[in-house]
Amino acid sequence: MDLITPGSGLIFWQLFGFLGLLFILIKFAWKPMLAALEERESSIENALKSAEQARNEMANLKADNEKLLQEARLERDTILKKAQEASVKMIEDAKNEASKVAAQQIENAKAVIETEKRAALTEVKNQVAILTLEVTEKLLRKTLSDEKAQKALVDEFVKDIKLN
Amino acid sequence: MTRKLLALSLLLSAFLLGFTSSTFAAESEEDKTSFIMHHVVDSHEWHFATFGHTHVTLPLPVIVYSGDRGLEFFMSSDFQNHETHAFGKEFAYEGYFIDDHDHLGRVDGGSFTELSITKNVVMMFIVIFIVGYVSLSAAAHYKKNGAVAPKGAAAIIEPIVIFVRDEIAHKSIGPKYKKYVPYLITLFLFIWFGNLLGLLPGAANMTGNIAVTLTLAVLTFIITNVSGNKDYWKHVFATPGVPIPMLLIIVPVEIIGLFTKPFALMVRLFVAITAGHIVILGFIALAFIFESMAIGLVSTVMVTFINIIELLVATIQAYVFTLFTAMYIGGAVAEHAHDDHH
Numbered sequence: 303m304d305l306i307t308p309g310s311g312l313i314f315w316q317l318f319g320f321l322g323l324l325f326i327l328i329k330f331a332w333k334p335m336l337a338a339l340e341e342r343e344s345s346i347e348n349a350l351k352s353a354e355q356a357r358n359e360m361a362n363l364k365a366d367n368e369k370l371l372q373e374a375r376l377e378r379d380t381i382l383k384k385a386q387e388a389s390v391k392m393i394e395d396a397k398n399e400a401s402k403v404a405a406q407q408i409e410n411a412k413a414v415i416e417t418e419k420r421a422a423l424t425e426v427k428n429q430v431a432i433l434t435l436e437v438t439e440k441l442l443r444k445t446l447s448d449e450k451a452q453k454a455l456v457d458e459f460v461k462d463i464k465l466n
Numbered sequence: 467m468t469r470k471l472l473a474l475s476l477l478l479s480a481f482l483l484g485f486t487s488s489t490f491a492a493e494s495e496e497d498k499t500s501f502i503m504h505h506v507v508d509s510h511e512w513h514f515a516t517f518g519h520t521h522v523t524l525p526l527p528v529i530v531y532s533g534d535r536g537l538e539f540f541m542s543s544d545f546q547n548h549e550t551h552a553f554g555k556e557f558a559y560e561g562y563f564i565d566d567h568d569h570l571g572r573v574d575g576g577s578f579t580e581l582s583i584t585k586n587v588v589m590m591f592i593v594i595f596i597v598g599y600v601s602l603s604a605a606a607h608y609k610k611n612g613a614v615a616p617k618g619a620a621a622i623i624e625p626i627v628i629f630v631r632d633e634i635a636h637k638s639i640g641p642k643y644k645k646y647v648p649y650l651i652t653l654f655l656f657i658w659f660g661n662l663l664g665l666l667p668g669a670a671n672m673t674g675n676i677a678v679t680l681t682l683a684v685l686t687f688i689i690t691n692v693s694g695n696k697d698y699w700k701h702v703f704a705t706p707g708v709p710i711p712m713l714l715i716i717v718p719v720e721i722i723g724l725f726t727k728p729f730a731l732m733v734r735l736f737v738a739i740t741a742g743h744i745v746i747l748g749f750i751a752l753a754f755i756f757e758s759m760a761i762g763l764v765s766t767v768m769v770t771f772i773n774i775i776e777l778l779v780a781t782i783q784a785y786v787f788t789l790f791t792a793m794y795i796g797g798a799v800a801e802h803a804h805d806d807h808h
Contacts, residue, residue, distance in 0.1 A: 303508040303568045303584075305740070308677035311529070311580045312508060315587040316681045323594045324652045331605035332648035335620075335627060342613035 471774055498754045502747040506671050506740055509568055509585040510542040510553075514668050521551045526588060528570065530562060532578035538562075542582075586678065589670035593663055597655045623655075630654050630788060638792035642799050646792065649689065653682065654788040661739060661780030665773065673783075674739030676732070683732035686791045691724065694798040727794050731787060738783045742776045 303309060446452050504513075512524035525543035532538075538560070545557050545564040553564040561573045570580050604623035607616065616624040630651045635643040660673035672678055700706065702720040705713065749769045753762035 303510075305503070305507050306676050308680045309508055309580065309584065309586075309675075311582040311584055312586055312590075312675060312677035313681050314581050315583065316590055316678055319587075319590055319594045320652075320656065320681065320685070323598055323656065324649065326598060327601050327652050328648040331601040332627070332651055335605045335608055335623075336631070336644075336647060338608035338613045339624070339628065339631075345613060 471777065472770065474773075474777075499748075499751045502744055502751060505747060506674065506743050507568070508670075508675055508677075510545075510564055510570070510582060512585045512588065512670070523551065524588075526585065527583040528562075528564075529581040529583065530570070530578050531581060532572070532576060534576065535561075535578075585670045586672045586675050589663070589672040590660070590678065593656060593660045593672065596663070597652075597659050601655065626654065627651055634785075634789050634792045638789065639796040640800060643792075646689070646693075646795055649685075650788050650792055653686075653791060654784050657682070657735065657787050658781060658784035661784060662777070664739065664743070665776055665780065671740060671743050674736060674743055676736050679732040679736040682735070682787070683728035686731060686794060687725075687728040689791075690727075690794045690798045693795055695801070697801060698798045727790075731790055735783055735787050738779055742772070742779055746772050746776065 446455065510528060511526055514522040514524070516522070525541045525546075528540040528542055528545070530538045530540070540559065540562065542564065544559040545553055545562070547554070547557055552566070553568060554566050555563050555571070557563060558573050563571050563573060565571055570578075570582070572578055600619050601623055603619035604616075605620075607618060607620035611617075631643075631647050634654075635647045635650050639646055657673055660678075663669055664671050664673055702724065703717055705716050705720065708716050746769050749765040749772065752765045
């Protein structure tokens with residue numbers, strides 16, 4: 303047969319065979335296959351999209367958490383600060399109170415001491431007076447035991463009276 | 467990969483050498499190369515090998531339609547000499563004969579149409595069967611498993627389907643590509659499998675036959691022009707931006723252009739595949755012409771090399787045919803902006 307003359311039989315059978323193949327494959331192969339491919343592609347796309355969404359949500363959640371944590375931290379700091387202030391104040395108050403009480407007590411003690419001191423001084427003065435009297439008595443007794451001494455004393459008294 | 471390709475090509479070459487061993491006995495140089503043309507063109511019988519005087523052939527049906535005698539069926543072996551298996555005018559049967567150039571003729575010279583199941587028709591049905599089987603098994607995977615990852619036949623077909631859809635149809639046709647994807651996939655698979663199977667030893671040069679490429683080109687021509695929109699036809703018959711006197715020249719050129727596009731498709735595939743076969747067989751023929759072992763060794767190496775290239779050409783030509791078909795369809799369905807100057 304010839305190289306460049308197309309054979310009528312081959313053209314006929316090819317039209318028959320190729321169009322038959324085309325028809326069968328379109329109906330039973332390419333339509334279901336292209337549909338399945340599209341379905342798969344769209345499902346993959348959806349999956350990717352939802353993954354992206356989940357990631358965004360996760361990021362939001364994380365940001366929210368971070369915010370909450372930040373707030374909690376701030377609140378904690380405030381509370382701590384307040385507590386510290388309160389404690390400082392309490393200590394201050396306690397100190398003031400204590401010093402007041404101490405001052406009061408010291409005051410009281412001083413008063414007591416003063417009273418005691420006075421009492422003691424009075425006692426001492428009395429004792430001294432008594433002792434002086436005793437001593438004077440003894441001295442007088444000793445001095446005035448002889449006649450001469452009694453006379454001298456009387457003279458002296460008399461002298462004094464004259465002056466007066 | 468390279469190693470596998472090499473092994474495959476070597477195997478093919480070895481087979482080809484085996485099948486052409488009959489030429490050892492040939493006397494003249496013409497006989498030593500006649501097997502090349504014999505292989506490249508279509509035939510009424512499928513000749514596999516010759517061992518001495520034993521011909522291993524598959525006789526094929528010869529179907530003839532004529533106005534006066536109606537539809538008639540014969541076998542190619544009816545027209546042969548039973549001893550030598552040679553065709554010739556002298557071996558006429560029922561008023562028909564096949565001459566020594568493998569042409570069917572009528573003894574009384576009347577007109578007839580031949581619809582024989584030739585070697586290439588059988589080859590074509592084998593290709594159609596394989597393409598159909600592989601594609602349907604691939605489709606069955608999706609039917610059974612739904613839209614999941616491909617496996618088996620689907621793993622082979624799916625990348626091709628996606629490639630044709632995204633890289634060829636979508637890029638060349640534009641937004642209206644979906645309608646044309648099934649045709650383009652079928653076209654690609656038919657040509658690709660045809661090219662690859664044609665490289666097998668003993669196989670027919672189906673996609674390198676002008677009738678086959680003509681039919682495919684005509685289908686492309688019909689689809690392109692049926693899809694043609696207003697802009698497409700306006701471009702042909704009233705090319706925008708061209709003055710009226712110039713249209714006298716432009717319109718015939720555009721009309722010729724409608725036909726040269728599918729003609730180029732037809733010739734490109736036919737030439738690329740046939741030339742590949744001729745080159746391979748030519749290198750093999752060298753061994754018989756020089757009757758030298760050394761040349762045989764060299765030509766085997768060359769044939770291996772050419773076979774590797776042919777595997778590439780088989781794919782490229784299938785791609786190119788499909789791509790150009792898509793581009794022609796794309797040109798026919800494209801919507802031009804109204805102020806678009808050409």
